Amino acid sequence: MQRLGVFVCHCGSNIAATVDVAKVAEMALMEPGVVHAEDYQYMCSEAGQAKIAEAIKEKNLTGIVVCSCSPRMHEATFRKAAERAGLNPYMVEIANIREHCSWIHKDMEEATKKAVILMRAAVAKVNLNTPLQPGESRVTKRALVIGGGIAGIQTALDIADAGYEVDIVEKTPSIGGRMSQLDKTFPTLDCSACILTPKMVEASAHEKINIYTYSEVEKVSGFVGDFTVDIRKKARHVDMDKCTGCGVCQEKCPSKKAPSEFNRGLNKRSAIYTPFAQAIPNVPVIDCDNCIKFKTGKCGICAKVCQAGAIDYEQQDEIVTQKYGAIVVATGFDTINLEKYDEYAYSQSPDVITSLELERVMNAAGPTHGHLERLSDGKAPKEIVFIQCVGSRCSDDRGKPYCSKICCMYTAKHAMLIRDKYPDVNVTVFYIDVRTPGKNFDEFYRRAVEQYGVNYIKGQVGKVILQPNGKLLVQGADLLDNRQILKEADMVVLATAIEPNPDVRKIATMLTASIDTNNFLTEAHAKLRPVESPTAGIFLSGVCQGPKDIPETVAQAGAAAVKAIGLLAKDKLLTNPCTAKSDELLCNGCSTCANVCPYGAITYEDKEVNDHGIREVRRLAVVNNALCQGCGACTVACPSGAMDLQGFSNRQIIAEVDAICR
Amino acid sequence: MKYSYYPGCTLRTKAVDLDLYARASAKALGIELEEIEEWQCCGGVYPLGTDEIGSKLSSVRALNAAKEKGQALVTMCSACHHVIKRVNDDMKNVDDIRTRANNYMELDEPYTGETEVLHFLEVLRDKVGFDTLKEKVTNPLTGKKIGAYYGCLLLRPSKLLSFDDPENPTIIEDFIRAIGAEPVIYPYRNECCGGYISLKEKEMAESMCDKIMDSAEGFGAEMLITACPLCMYNLNKSGKLPVYYFTELLAEALGVRGECKEEVQA
Numbered sequence A: 001m002q003r004l005g006v007f008v009c010h011c012g013s014n015i016a017a018t019v020d021v022a023k024v025a026e027m028a029l030m031e032p033g034v035v036h037a038e039d040y041q042y043m044c045s046e047a048g049q050a051k052i053a054e055a056i057k058e059k060n061l062t063g064i065v066v067c068s069c070s071p072r073m074h075e076a077t078f079r080k081a082a083e084r085a086g087l088n089p090y091m092v093e094i095a096n097i098r099e100h101c102s103w104i105h106k107d108m109e110e111a112t113k114k115a116v117i118l119m120r121a122a123v124a125k126v127n128l129n130t131p132l133q134p135g136e137s138r139v140t141k142r143a144l145v146i147g148g149g150i151a152g153i154q155t156a157l158d159i160a161d162a163g164y165e166v167d168i169v170e171k172t173p174s175i176g177g178r179m180s181q182l183d184k185t186f187p188t189l190d191c192s193a194c195i196l197t198p199k200m201v202e203a204s205a206h207e208k209i210n211i212y213t214y215s216e217v218e219k220v221s222g223f224v225g226d227f228t229v230d231i232r233k234k235a236r237h238v239d240m241d242k243c244t245g246c247g248v249c250q251e252k253c254p255s256k257k258a259p260s261e262f263n264r265g266l267n268k269r270s271a272i273y274t275p276f277a278q279a280i281p282n283v284p285v286i287d288c289d290n291c292i293k294f295k296t297g298k299c300g301i302c303a304k305v306c307q308a309g310a311i312d313y314e315q316q317d318e319i320v321t322q323k324y325g326a327i328v329v330a331t332g333f334d335t336i337n338l339e340k341y342d343e344y345a346y347s348q349s350p351d352v353i354t355s356l357e358l359e360r361v362m363n364a365a366g367p368t369h370g371h372l373e374r375l376s377d378g379k380a381p382k383e384i385v386f387i388q389c390v391g392s393r394c395s396d397d398r399g400k401p402y403c404s405k406i407c408c409m410y411t412a413k414h415a416m417l418i419r420d421k422y423p424d425v426n427v428t429v430f431y432i433d434v435r436t437p438g439k440n441f442d443e444f445y446r447r448a449v450e451q452y453g454v455n456y457i458k459g460q461v462g463k464v465i466l467q468p469n470g471k472l473l474v475q476g477a478d479l480l481d482n483r484q485i486l487k488e489a490d491m492v493v494l495a496t497a498i499e500p501n502p503d504v505r506k507i508a509t510m511l512t513a514s515i516d517t518n519n520f521l522t523e524a525h526a527k528l529r530p531v532e533s534p535t536a537g538i539f540l541s542g543v544c545q546g547p548k549d550i551p552e553t554v555a556q557a558g559a560a561a562v563k564a565i566g567l568l569a570k571d572k573l574l575t576n577p578c579t580a581k582s583d584e585l586l587c588n589g590c591s592t593c594a595n596v597c598p599y600g601a602i603t604y605e606d607k608e609v610n611d612h613g614i615r616e617v618r619r620l621a622v623v624n625n626a627l628c629q630g631c632g633a634c635t636v637a638c639p640s641g642a643m644d645l646q647g648f649s650n651r652q653i654i655a656e657v658d659a660i661c662r
Numbered sequence B: 001m002k003y004s005y006y007p008g009c010t011l012r013t014k015a016v017d018l019d020l021y022a023r024a025s026a027k028a029l030g031i032e033l034e035e036i037e038e039w040q041c042c043g044g045v046y047p048l049g050t051d052e053i054g055s056k057l058s059s060v061r062a063l064n065a066a067k068e069k070g071q072a073l074v075t076m077c078s079a080c081h082h083v084i085k086r087v088n089d090d091m092k093n094v095d096d097i098r099t100r101a102n103n104y105m106e107l108d109e110p111y112t113g114e115t116e117v118l119h120f121l122e123v124l125r126d127k128v129g130f131d132t133l134k135e136k137v138t139n140p141l142t143g144k145k146i147g148a149y150y151g152c153l154l155l156r157p158s159k160l161l162s163f164d165d166p167e168n169p170t171i172i173e174d175f176i177r178a179i180g181a182e183p184v185i186y187p188y189r190n191e192c193c194g195g196y197i198s199l200k201e202k203e204m205a206e207s208m209c210d211k212i213m214d215s216a217e218g219f220g221a222e223m224l225i226t227a228c229p230l231c232m233y234n235l236n237k238s239g240k241l242p243v244y245y246f247t248e249l250l251a252e253a254l255g256v257r258g259e260c261k262e263e264v265q266a
Helices: A022-030 A046-058 A071-083 A108-126 A149-163 A194-203 A246-251 A292-296 A301-305 A354-361 A407-421 A443-450 A504-511 A550-568 A592-596 A633-635 A650-661 B016-028 B054-069 B078-093 B095-105 B120-128 B130-136 B171-178 B200-216 B228-236 B246-253 B257-265
Strands: A004-009 A036-039 A063-068 A092-096 A136-138 A140-148 A165-169 A209-212 A215-222 A224-234 A318-324 A326-329 A333-335 A352-354 A383-390 A426-432 A453-456 A461-466 A472-478 A483-489 A491-496 A498-501 A538-540 A570-573 A580-581 A602-611 A612-625 A643-645 B001-005 B032-033 B074-076 B115-121 B145-148 B182-184 B223-226 B243-245
Touching: A004 A022, A004 A046, A004 A108, A022 A036, A022 A063, A022 A108, A022 A333, A036 A046, A046 A063, A063 A071, A063 A108, A071 A092, A092 A108, A108 B243, A140 A149, A140 A318, A140 A550, A149 A165, A149 A194, A149 A209, A149 A326, A149 A550, A165 A215, A194 A209, A209 A318, A215 A504, A224 A326, A246 A301, A326 A504, A352 A354, A354 A407, A383 A407, A383 A461, A383 A472, A383 A483, A407 A426, A407 A443, A407 A491, A407 A612, A426 A472, A453 A472, A472 A491, A504 B074, A538 A550, A580 A612, A580 B223, A592 A602, A592 A633, A633 A643, B001 B016, B001 B054, B016 B032, B016 B243, B016 B246, B016 B257, B054 B074, B054 B078, B054 B095, B074 B120, B078 B095, B078 B115, B078 B228, B115 B120, B120 B171, B120 B246, B130 B171, B145 B171, B171 B182, B171 B246, B200 B223, B223 B228, B223 B246, B228 B243, B243 B246, B246 B257
Parallel strands: A004 A036, A004 A063, A063 A092, A140 A165, A140 A326, A165 A209, A326 A538, A352 A491, A383 A426, A383 A491, A426 A453, B001 B032, B001 B074, B074 B115, B145 B182, B145 B223, B223 B243
Antiparallel strands: A136 A570, A215 A224, A224 A318, A333 A498, A461 A472, A472 A483, A580 A643, A602 A612
16 A cells, blocks of 8 residues: 655645645545645745655655646656655656646636546556656767757857767758848947858867758657767769869859849859858859759750869769767748738839848848849939838738847848948838847947937838839838828838748657747747757757847857757766556567557567466567657557556556546 | 629619629620629628628628529629628628527528628639630730729728738739730729718828829829729729729620610610
C-alpha cells in the first residue's frame, strides 16, 4: 500500500480565488492511500518545496500529488524537490488545477468540485506508479544552425568560440541574409555592410565553422543530443574548389534577364551569379531556369571563359548526412506580399516601393548606384511620403495582427538620411503610433522630427492615386488636425509588415517544433525560456521567433548559442524512463507496433519464453529505450495489449478515468 | 441557361435602357431571364439597418421566389444586387433576422439563404465565360477606349459581395476586352460617385464625380460604363465623358442594339 501526500497550491490568488484549496486538501485525506494533505500559498517556492520534503521524510511518503499549475511549468521543479527528499522523482504526479480549472472557471463551487476530481484522478494514478530510473544517451558535440543571416552567423560564432563544431545551412548562394541588403543601420547610422561583412568573413574563416550555402535541410531524425540530419547541397554547377571568384563568367553570361533577388527584383542579374559583391562564398551558382545552356543546350560561354575550369554542367545535388547534438533555427523573415493592399498602388506604379526596396535604392551597390531617384523615369523626387504599418497591426485577415516592430525606426532612419543628403526633398510620414522604445531609439526619432524637419502626420492613408502625369496623390487623414489630406508625391514608400520566412513551416514540421498562428516559432516559455523551442534540443535565434531588430537579434542569437553550448557541454543526457515495454507473454510478434513507431525504436528477437509451463521460442517485440520517446503510439496500436508505457500504463490511465467518473 | 430575374424599380423608370439592352443581349447569348412575379422595390439602401426586418422582406420574397423555382437570382442594378445579396447573407447567417423574417412570412418552408444571387456581369464571367462571349460578338467595338466605373456597391463589403478584388477589380475590364474594346485603367474607378448625397449636397457629389471623370479622361478614356443607375445619374451631371450602361455596349457588340433603341425611345 502506498503512503501518499497531497499538496494543494494557492498560486497566490491564481488558484485560491476560484478554488477552495482547503476543501481540496480536506477531500484528499479521504482518498485511498493518502496519509497527508496540506495547502500552501506558493508550493513552488523554497518554503513550499521544504514543506513537501518535510512531509516526505516525516510521514515516510511513497508518492505525492501536487495540485498546482500545468506540469509543463513545474513538474520538473517538484520532481527535483521529491528526489532531494529521497523519493523517486517518478512517484510525483501533478494535478493541473490552474490552467485546467481555476483560470477557465468563474464559479467557486463548480471549480472546487472539478479540482477535487482532478486531484482524485492524480491520486488514483500515483497509487499505481512505480519508481523509474532514467537511462543515459550520448551527446554529439556538434551544432547545426539553419539560416545564415546575422542571427545564424552570430549563433554559430558564439558556439564555435566555445570550442564546438558548427554547421551553417543557408538556402541562398551566400550567407549574410537580410542585413546584407540594408544600407545603413539605426540608431547609429553606420553602414550595414561595414559591420556585417567582417562577421561573415570571421564565420567562414573559423576553423570550427563549416558553411553549406545553396543548401537546405531535407530530413531530421533522432532527438536531443543525437539528431541525424540530411542536408541537400543543391547543384551549383560551379566547382567550389576550382573557382577563383574572378567574376568573368558573370560578365560574359549572355542571359541577363533574371530579376536580382538581392536587389528585390529592381534590376536584372545574369544566369550565373553571385548575389552581391561581398558574397561568401565568392563562388557563383547557375540559375538553371534562366540559363541558356540548360534551356536550349546551346551556349556554354561561362565554361569557355572560365580559366579555372570550374564550370560543371553535369553537377548533381548531393545529400550530406551529419549528426548533431543541438539545432538552432535562424530562418529569419521576408516582407509580406502586397497583393491585398492595392489601395497603395504598389502594383500600379514603380514609384511606390517597399522600405526594403528603398534600402537597395539608397545603397551604392543598388540598382540606382545609391542615387535617390524615381524608378519610373529616373527623375529626382521632391516630395516623398512614407506610409507606416502597411499590413502590420491589421485587424482583418489581409495583413498581420502584430506590430512588425522595426518599421518606426527604419522609417525615421530613411527620412533622416534623405533629408540629410537631399535637403530640398520634403519628407512626410503617415503613422498610427510612433513606437521607438530601445536604447537611443526615441532620441533618434526626435532628431528626425526636430533637427531634420521630417513632417510626421498622425493618421492613415486610404488611397494612393496614380495621376495621368505620373505623379502620385496620397489621400489620407490628419487625426490631430481633424482634416483630410491630399498630398502630391513623387515617391511613396511602404513600411511593409514582416513575416517569418515561408520555409519555416516545413522546417518546424521536420523538427517537430511548434509554431504559432503567424508562423513564428513558439518558445518553451514566453518569459522564462524565450530562446528554446518546447522540443528539446531545438533553439530559436532571431526573427523566426518574433519581430526584432539587429541588436535584439544579435542578443538572442547569443542567448540561443549559450543554451546550445550548455547542451553540448554535457557528455551524457538522462533519458526519459517513460518508455514503452512489451509483455513477453502477451506479444505475438505481429509487427504492428514496429510499423507505427515514428522513431524506429522497436525490433524483434526470437526468444525462449515460459508461458505457464510451456517453454517455446517466440518472435517478440523489443523496445530500444535509447530511441523510444514515449509517444505511446505502439500501446494504442498493439492488438494483444502487450505494449505498455512505463509511467503511463493502461492500468494507470484506466484508474484515472475511473476516478474521474466515480 | 435559365435564371430568375429581378429588374428593380429604377429599371422600369429612369433606367429602362439598362433593362431592355440586358434582355436583348441575354436572348442573343441564349440566357433565359424569367422575371419573378410581383417583385417589389428592394428598398434602396434602407434594408441594411440591422434592427429592422420589415424593409428586408421584399428581398426575401424575391429570393424565395427564385428558390421555389430552383433557379439562381440575377440582378442588373448595382444597388439592388448589393441589397439582395446582403439580405441573403443575413438570412443565411444571422439567426435573429432569419427567425423574425420567417415568422412574419409564414412560408411553407422557411427561407434560409439557399438562393444564389448573381449580378449579370457575374453571369457573363462565370456562367457564359468571357471567352465564349468574345466568340459571340458580331460587332466588336474595336478601338474604343473605355473606362470601367465600378462605384462602391458592387465591390464592398468585399468578403460578402465576393464580386472581385475591391482595390484592383478586373471583371469589367475583362468584359470590355470581350466586346472588343480597350479598357482604360484609372485609379478612381472604385471610388464612390457620391450616391444619394447629390440630393443634399450637390456640390460634393459633383466634385466627387469630377475627380472620377478627370482621372479617367487623363488616362485616355473616351467613355465610361457602369451598372448602376445612381452612378449614371451623378456622372451624367458632370457631363465630361459620355456614360453608358454596360448592357448597351454589350447589345451593340452582339448586334442587337438597334432593335432595342426604338423601344427605349418609346
